Amino acid sequence: MSSVALVAIGASWGGLHAIEVVLGALPEDFGAPVVIAQHRQVDSSDGMLVRLLDARCALTVCEAEDKQTLDRGVVVVAPPDYHLLVESGTVALSVDAPLNFSRPSIDVLFNSAADAYGARVAGVVLTGANSDGALGLAQIADRGGTAIVQDPETAERREMPDAALSATPTARVLALAEIGPALAQLSTPGIRSRP
Amino acid sequence: MIADGHDEARERIEIDLLLEAIQRRYGYDFRGYALASLRRRLWHRAYGEGLQTLSGLQERVLHDPTCMDRLLRDLSINVTEMFRDPSFHRALREHVFPLLRTYPFIRVWNAGCSTGEEIYSLAIALHEEGLLARTRIYATDIDEAALGRARSGTFALDRMQRYTENYLRAGGSNAFSSYYTVSGDAVRFDPALGAGIVFAQHNLVTDGSFNEFQLIMCRNVLIYFGPKLQEEVLGLFGLSMTRRGILALGRKESIRHSTHADEYEPLVEHEKIFRRRS
Numbered sequence: 288m289s290s291v292a293l294v295a296i297g298a299s300w301g302g303l304h305a306i307e308v309v310l311g312a313l314p315e316d317f318g319a320p321v322v323i324a325q326h327r328q329v330d331s332s333d334g335m336l337v338r339l340l341d342a343r344c345a346l347t348v349c350e351a352e353d354k355q356t357l358d359r360g361v362v363v364v365a366p367p368d369y370h371l372l373v374e375s376g377t378v379a380l381s382v383d384a385p386l387n388f389s390r391p392s393i394d395v396l397f398n399s400a401a402d403a404y405g406a407r408v409a410g411v412v413l414t415g416a417n418s419d420g421a422l423g424l425a426q427i428a429d430r431g432g433t434a435i436v437q438d439p440e441t442a443e444r445r446e447m448p449d450a451a452l453s454a455t456p457t458a459r460v461l462a463l464a465e466i467g468p469a470l471a472q473l474s475t476p477g478i479r480s481r482p
Numbered sequence: 483m484i485a486d487g488h489d490e491a492r493e494r495i496e497i498d499l500l501l502e503a504i505q506r507r508y509g510y511d512f513r514g515y516a517l518a519s520l521r522r523r524l525w526h527r528a529y530g531e532g533l534q535t536l537s538g539l540q541e542r543v544l545h546d547p548t549c550m551d552r553l554l555r556d557l558s559i560n561v562t563e564m565f566r567d568p569s570f571h572r573a574l575r576e577h578v579f580p581l582l583r584t585y586p587f588i589r590v591w592n593a594g595c596s597t598g599e600e601i602y603s604l605a606i607a608l609h610e611e612g613l614l615a616r617t618r619i620y621a622t623d624i625d626e627a628a629l630g631r632a633r634s635g636t637f638a639l640d641r642m643q644r645y646t647e648n649y650l651r652a653g654g655s656n657a658f659s660s661y662y663t664v665s666g667d668a669v670r671f672d673p674a675l676g677a678g679i680v681f682a683q684h685n686l687v688t689d690g691s692f693n694e695f696q697l698i699m700c701r702n703v704l705i706y707f708g709p710k711l712q713e714e715v716l717g718l719f720g721l722s723m724t725r726r727g728i729l730a731l732g733r734k735e736s737i738r739h740s741t742h743a744d745e746y747e748p749l750v751e752h753e754k755i756f757r758r759r760s
Contacts, residue, residue, distance in 0.1 A: 353705045353735050354712070366734050372518035380705045380734050381519045384561045399518045405490065 291319050291433060291473040292407035293357065293373065295400040297393030297423070299326040299415025301443025303336065305463055306413065310344035310362060312467020317346060318474040319409075320357035322373055322400070324365045324391040326415070337364050353380045365391035372399035389419050397423025406431030409473055411466060412458075413437045415447030421454040433473060434458035435466060496536035497524065503540050508550055510624070511687045512557060514711030520557070527556045551627070558625040560596040560702055563641065564603045565648035567733050570701075571603060572653045573750040578728055579611050581757075582696055588617040591695045591722065593686060594703035595621035598632025603652075604699070605675040610655055614678060620693065622684035633681045635671040639664060686715050691722040698723060702732035709739070716742040720758070729756045 298306055302325045310321070325336065334350055340362065341348035348362040349355075351371050355363065355378040363378055365371030370381040371391050379399070386392035393412070397420060400408045410427040412420045414437060428434040436458045439445035452458060461469055497520070498513075505511045512520065528539040531549065542549045565571050582588050592601045601621045608614040623629050637645075646658040662669040684692070686703070698719050704712050719729055720742060729737075729746060731754040737743045746756035 351734065353732075354709060354739060355736075369734060372522075374516065374518050379516050379518045381522075382561050382702045382705070382732075383519065383522065395522070398522070402490065402521065403518065 290407070290475045291409045291470070293400055293404045294319050294321045294409045294411065294470055294474070295373075295397055295427070296321065296323045296411045296413065297325075297397065297415075297420035297447075298323070298413035299393075299417060299419065299444070299447055301414040302326065303339070305437065305443070307340060307343050308463050309411070309413070309467045309470070310340060310346060310348070312464070313344065313346055313471055314476065315345040315360065316476045317360045317471065318476045319359055321346070321362040322351075322357070322365075322371060322378070322396060323362065324371055324393045324396040326389055326391070326393075326417075326419070327367050329368045329390075340364070351378045351380060354378065365396065367391075370395045372396060373403050374399070375403045387417065387419050389417075393420035394423040398426050401426040401430045401432060404432070409433040409435060409470060411435045411437070411470070412448055412451035413463075413466075414442035414444050416444040417447060418450035420447060421450040424451045424458065425454040428455045428457060435469065436460055437466065438462045493521075493536065496540070497521065500524065500536050500540040500543070503544055504550070504553075507544055508547075509688070510554065510685070514687065514708045514714075515557075516706055516708050519706055523556045524553075527553045530556075554625055555627060558596075558623065559628060560594060560706075562596055562599045562702070563648065564599045564637070564645040565652045565654075566600065566603075566701075567753075568648045568651035568653075570652075570730075570733065570753045570755075571607060571648075572651070573753040573755060574604070574730070575607055575611065575653050577750050578697060578730070578755060579608075579613060581728065582613060582617075583611075585696055586616065588613060588697075589693060589695045589724075590617060590619045590697045590699065591693070592619060592621045593684070593698060593700040593719075595623050595629070595632055595681070596625075597628050597637075598635065598681075599637065600699065600701060601632065601679060602635060602637075602671050602675060603649075605679065606649070606654070606661055607652070609675065614675070617678055619679045620695070621679055621681050624683065624685045626683055629681050629683060633676070635673065635676050636668050637662075637671070639667045639669050642669060686718065687711065691718055693722065694724045695722055695727060696724050697728045697730065699730045701730065702735070704731065704735050713740055713742070716740050720745060723758055725758070725760065727758045729758070730754065731756070
């Protein structure tokens, strides 16, 4: 299997804690960029989520800026009220209409990741109380990418993992604590200078 | 297996041919647009037309101009709201208006005004600061239908609660409802606000500079452009600015990677408001 070149994570209700656990298990020399769509309030204060996550994991966490390059070991979070998409090696943002009432939409992120990275993307669906991400994860799996779903039993809200699993029954089901270590195994560690 | 399922290389050919067909047939040039959003929007139109492939969309667009109108709408509509990012509009009042006030006659360009939410927000703020009467605002967009809606100054009633909250957080000092009249499920903004606004079709990709402005506002438009096109449009803005002119972009847009970056200094950095150095 080719090494994973991009990790895309989608989370909603209860996502902050879940993302923290996943990122916390990634080593500083993690060999792929990580992109995250976490549902949140349009007005959520600028940069709060990013500061929290950055303080609690070994990787660098930042809020996406348009055309930013995707670097291994750097975590890019969708800004509130923007869709986050990826192109080959860079971030792209959009203010297209919300999808399923969500902007950022996990489906939009996953769909763009599947298009740009094909089999070299790992998509992860975490806790949430809706079905966003189910369609996008299926697209990632269709293109030969790795589909991972948080075990609904370990999710704060199980609706989103359940929906992802019914759309992609072949996805790997992992307890929250197992997801980070599994991602670390899928990517080749990279050498990276930390400022 | 090339014939089966999704094939990125084949889709790329279809996209390239479709964009070339549009450019040659209708003159709209989307070839420099950012691929990820463009692809979503093309597929959105294809599905809306009941089509399964982008080459199918190419055929319909070439033979049916009304399909091109629908596609143009999909490719150009920028979903926005009044006083989107209230802190940005507050920064305009606090840091940009004092500079504009020093000019006897003020010219503003809102490039990519879409359906006009942002431009009416600006007009209200200029009015409250006593500047509207000596300001001429040029609001341009590629899409004539969007301009028509912008020109009418009409917005959905059910958005007004949200817009009122934004307005207050942006530093508005009046009763927001005093600016519009309700008619059915729509509201119409006071025509006096629109009196100094010139709405005109302008294509940032193919049309040139048409005036010099003290303030150019172009928010969340450049995100849809690829790097090369962004570069060209930033060049166009530079040509369209007075000495020490001001450029306001969207909250997550950047000029950092551009060769034009050195021509500007930050005026309100975190709101992406820049000022030309010369």
